Amino acid sequence: MNKSQSSKHHTLLIIGAGASGLMAAVTARDLGIDTAIIESNDRLGKKVLTTGNGRCNITNKSTATGTDEALNLSSKYHSNQAEFPLPVLRQFGVRQTVDFFNTLGLPLIAIENGRMYPMSLQAASVLNIFQIALEDRNVPIYFKTKVLDVIVSEGHPRFSIQCQTENEGEVTYTSDYLFLCTGGLTAPKTGTDGSGYTLAQRLGHTLIDPVPGIVQLKLDSPYLAELSGVKFEGWGHILVNGEVIRSEYGEVLFTNYGASGPPILQLSRKAAYQLGQGKRVILSLDMMPDRTEEEVVDFLDTHWGMFGHRTVANSLIGIVNKKLIPVLLKEAGMDEDQNLLCQDMSWKTRKALCGLMKRWNFIVTDTNGFPNAQTTAGGIDTRDLQEGTLESKLVPGLYFAGEVMDVDGDCGGYNLQWAWSSGHTAATALADRIAGKR
Structure with a gap:
């Protein structure tokens, strides 16, 4: 689904078509936001295909019991700010994740130790369902498009995203809001090469030194x-x-x-x-x-x-x-x-x-090293982000989701849960902002 690149402006542009970017795109479009995705690969979600030994460990239901699921989950996550993930997990946790995928037509099953997978036990099913969902919602994905730089202005449009494309050479996209969903440093062959860190640092954000996690x-x-x-x-x-x-x-x-x-x-x-x-x-x-x-x-x-x-x-x-x-x-x-x-x-x-x-x-x-790791520990310092919305404190209108932040989870579906939770939270927060609720 490589839409024509003639439409260069969108209300929201999402850099990265990984798990968090896909969740953010579907959620934002369902909330009425004109949304498009920029992706350097030739297809979406390459890293998702490698998760759960090719079965995609979507989440873990073992912590979805008790009166406060988020508190149960918090012990499974790590960050320079230990409490930072909690508001996000409270807004969109395991139960909401299961319901979300059911609405897309992807039922989940639990196999061992609470680990939940698509019923097909194929990671490709997750990407197929997301592709169908994006097509149904007319969300463009600009494939084979590498972001070179992001320019922020005080006027309209707010963001100018300078890109290198395979077919058109250098292209500039503009948007009113921008999501960084670029991942960390794990599995660089799938596109998670740390480029999101560079973009965020150019915009004034601090990087907590990344190290391989789950390795x-x-x-x-x-x-x-x-x-x-x-x-x-x-x-x-x-x-x-x-x-x-x-x-x-x-x-x-x-x-x-x-x-x-x-x-x-x-x-x-x-x-x-x-x-x-x-x-x-x-x-x-x-x-x-x-x-x-x-x-x-x-x-x-x-x-x-x-x-x-x-x-x-x-x-x-x-x-x-x-x-x-x-x-x-x-x-x-x-x-x-x-x-x-x-x-x-x-x-x-x-x-x-x-x-x-x-x-x-x-x-x-x-x-x-990172090619062998399942996640990246470290990333963009969460002290520069608003708790509960994931919006930058330094650049209004810039939001973060997924592994690019200094939040990582244990093995067992927790990192993908963070991707779903943070992508949904950022999109919901943006919709509230546009509606004047924030």
């Missing part, structure tokens, strides 16, 4: 090649200065560079920012989450007492993944005596092995 951790260990591919259910803790600053439970996966898996991805934001501050960051793994330290000692001492004639290596078969055993023995100081019998094991070695089961520590050296 794998790189670890310092000589055993990563041996451990690669091993999985276990347990706790991961991020430690700074000996103190736990975040903990997550789930399936941990060792890789040839470090660690991955849901709990690792959730921990990565904390690790990235602490590393950026020059802190020494430790990942501590608990491989026996159902037992206390004392219970682990009792369990293993009893086990070794029963099988004292076996080697220590053989005694651990069936307790931990077999690939872990030689590494654990080395970590416990048994490099030279892998055939040691349980009955001959020293108290020091027993203590070391028991400790590793509950606190196996690794130095975190880095995270994987």
